[in-house]
Amino acid sequence: MGSSVYSKGKTIQEAIELALEQLKASKEQVEIEIIEEGGKRMFGLSYRPALVRVTKIKSTDDSINEIIDSYEEEIDLINQVEENLSEIEQVKREPEEQLEGKVWVKDGEIFCKNKQNQYPVVEVGPNVTLYRNQAIVKGTTIIKEEDELILELKEERIETVWSIEVDQSYKTVRLHIKPGVHKMYVLKDQPPSTRIKLETEQLKIPLLQLKKEDVISKLAELKIKHGVDASLIERACQATEEGTYKIVTATEPIEGKNGEVSFLVEVDEKMMGPKELGNGTVDFRETTYIPTIEEGTVFAKIDPPEEGQEGKNILGEPIPAPKVYPILVRTGKGATYLEEDRQLVATLSGRPEVKRQGHMIRASVLPKFIHAGDVDVSTGNIRFTGDVDIHGQVDENMIVDADGDIFIKGNVSNSFVHAGNTVRIKQNVINSKVEAGKSNFVVANLGQKLGVIQAELAKITRAITQLYQVNAFKQADTDSVGLSPLLKILLDQKFKHFKPVIKEFINGVQENNDMLDEEWAGLANRFKSSFLLLHPEGLQSIADLEKMNRFVNHVYQISILPPEPNASLTCSYALNSDLFCSGAINIEGKGVYNSTLHAGGVLKVNGVFVGGSGYAGLGAVVTSTGSKTGVMTKIKVPAHASIRIQTAMEDTIVQVGNRSHKFTKETENVYARLNDKHELLLY
Structure with missing residues (x-):
């Protein structure tokens, strides 16, 4: 026999049905034993419920395995009934x-x-x-x-x-x-x-x-x-x-790997501890490691992307693996790329420089130019493809321009200094303009505009696709003149802000053409022809528009990551100057007066910041802002960053995202940031 259950009910039939439901069986699959039929009981009072035992029939083999268990259950039941009868008899005997x-x-x-x-x-x-x-x-x-x-x-x-x-x-x-x-x-x-x-x-x-x-x-x-x-x-x-x-x-897809660059030598500068000399003394000047390589050295290997493995959704349909991207290699002076071997090789001896921008790298090997004295009219301007060390100062109306790092031991006065990577000025900057890593900052700014263009272009593409699906719209009307008439209507009526953004992008590319790759110039020309001039041969079909979408996304991918994280600008003091860096700006001395500072990374002023304005992409830390006489001083950061000021004087303005506050009295320990509700907190 199989499993058994005892079931009670008002009637025998009800007790059987409850047991069958509990066993999930039909009457043909069980044996039924009636224990109590129910009915009127002792003294003519009440009715007792019906009690049945229902046993599920199993195969002979299964039954043999359970004979002992069933026998023990029956003994337990008999014992229980005997105990109940004994209690009843005890009551009767009272x-x-x-x-x-x-x-x-x-x-x-x-x-x-x-x-x-x-x-x-x-x-x-x-x-x-x-x-x-x-x-x-x-x-x-x-x-x-x-x-x-x-x-x-x-x-x-x-x-x-x-x-x-x-x-x-x-x-x-x-x-x-x-x-x-x-x-x-x-x-x-x-x-x-x-x-x-x-x-x-x-x-x-x-x-x-x-x-x-x-x-x-x-x-x-x-x-x-x-x-x-x-x-x-x-x-x-x-x-x-x-x-x-x-x-x-579902079976999730397995992610692949984007292309990677593996460096075979050290390519980044490092801060090191003081160097102990052979005589037991310590040289505190040798605290920076600057890597150098010899001509013909293979200094990097490019690994191709590895495709992922597609998954499968619950309908049995494939789930594509995330797209993987190769490393786009651009080489400058002193480096060449052997595509068949996927190797970067130095063609000059000098310092390796690798700039990373999204999925693109630009590799160069830069020599170093050392100028022992001042930069003035007797020496002329210094322009060099590599690093520059100046052991004197930069005098009025002079220019120092280098693709790599610039180190200046003295002051910079009424001059222009530009480095493709890092600027270090040991003394002061007065009435000058100093830029560090501007080329990549240009890429970042253009990338932000391109992100807006990309989103709007996708909307325009969807709008045109929907119009093609309307019966009243005749596709034949656009076969001869392309999409230009339709684009003109959409740009004039529904996407009025699209053209201004396009113009800003084109102007930005033209102004910085010598700092940008050919993709940017090509994209600017296509934008001008397709959206400003609305040339009939510019965009002929939706397929052309979708092709442009893909090209825009390609160029946008190059600019989406933060540019030049190693770029920095350091000086002791700045007066009436413009300091611009795609990385961090660090003012180590007395501070900044009446100047404009723009840092793509962190802005740190150890002294005072009086007059002018400062922007910091990754946050600002300032000892003191403004003055007791109430000089307007403004510091701005994005919504995700924060501003810390030890002492903020009257007329100091802090702005986080689009939220700002102007202090009307001296305030200590300012910590400006946004909370989860986008409210500006100051302490």
Whole structure:
């Protein structure tokens, strides 16, 4: 035999049906044994419930394995019945006079014994309905042996509820199931007493109505065929508590690798500790390591991208792996790229310089020019493709321009200094303009504008595509003149701000053409022809527009990462000057007066910042701003950055994102930043 259950019901049929539901079997698959038929009990009071034993029939092999277990269960049942009968007999054996005038409950039945001049009292509790001689009892009643009592106990049946949720990306399916339950109430046993209250306890029988086949069928109906966890579905169907199960999971794609550059030598400058000399003394001047390589040295290897592995969604459709990008290699003076070997080779001896911009690198090898004295009219301007060291000062109206680093030991007065990477000025900057890493800052600024253009161009493409799908629009009308007439209407009416951004981009490219790669100039020319001049041969079809979208994205990818993180500008003091750096600006001495500072990275002023303005892409740290006389001084950072000022004087303005504050009195320990609600905090 298989598993057995005992089941109670008002009738034999009801007890059998409850057992069949619990075993998930039909009548043909079970054997039924009637233990109690139910009906009227002792003293003519109440009705006892029907009790059946239902056993699921198993194969001969399975039955043999369970004979011992079934035998032990029967012995336990016999022992239990004997104990119950013994208790009943004990009650019967109690002296007749001790039961007279009392009522009690045993095994769901009400018993009582009459007594002259006294009747037992029964109070009906919750979940119980009592009929005395076919009349419903409300509250309390007396009972006699000859009364006909019928009990009705509350029952509640809640059906199983389940649902399937498919996520919009077709990557997961969740099964939510709330199993059904059959709630039954049975009377609690109560000892003989002159008054009792009928009390119940609740029994909960789970209704495991959901079948694995029902879920599988629903998934098939939804055309879900990949990633189904059949074993989890089966466990979920057997659950007796409410829960949610992820029964279907897509196979995620495996990411590939973008192209990478592997350096075979050190290419970045490093700050090192003081150098100990052979005589035991320490040289504090040799604290910077500047790498150098010899002509013919292979200093980098370019690794190609590795494609990822596609996944599969729950519909069985492929999920493409994320796109991978190769490294775009550009070489400057002193370096060449051997494409067949994917190697960068030095053609000069000097300092390797590698500038990273998104997925592009620009590699050069720069020699160093050392100028022992001042830069003045007697020496002329210094322009050099490499690094420049000046051991004197830069006098009025002179220019120092280098592709690499510039080091100036003295002052810079009324002059212009530009370095492609880093500028270090040991003394002061007065009435001068100093730029560090501007070429890459130009790329970053143009990239920001290109990001706006890219988003708007995508909207314009969608708008034209929708117009082509309208019946009233005749595509033949554009076959001869291209998209120019349609673009003119859209740019004049719906995208009025698009042309101004295009003009700014074109102007920026033209002004800095010598600092940019050919892609930028090519893109500016295409923008001018297609959107400003609206040349009929510019954009002929939607395919041309989509091709331009791809080219815009290609150029945008070059500029999306922060340019030249190693660029920096350092000096002791600045007066009436413009300092511009695509990386960090560090003022190490007295401070800054009436100057304009623009740092793509962190702006740090150890002294005072009085008059003028400063921008810091990664945040600003200043000891003191403004003066007691109320000189306007403004510091601005993006929304994600912060401003720290130890002492902010009157007329200091701080701006974080588009939120700003002007101080009207001296304030200590300013910490300006935005919170999660985009509110400006100052402390």
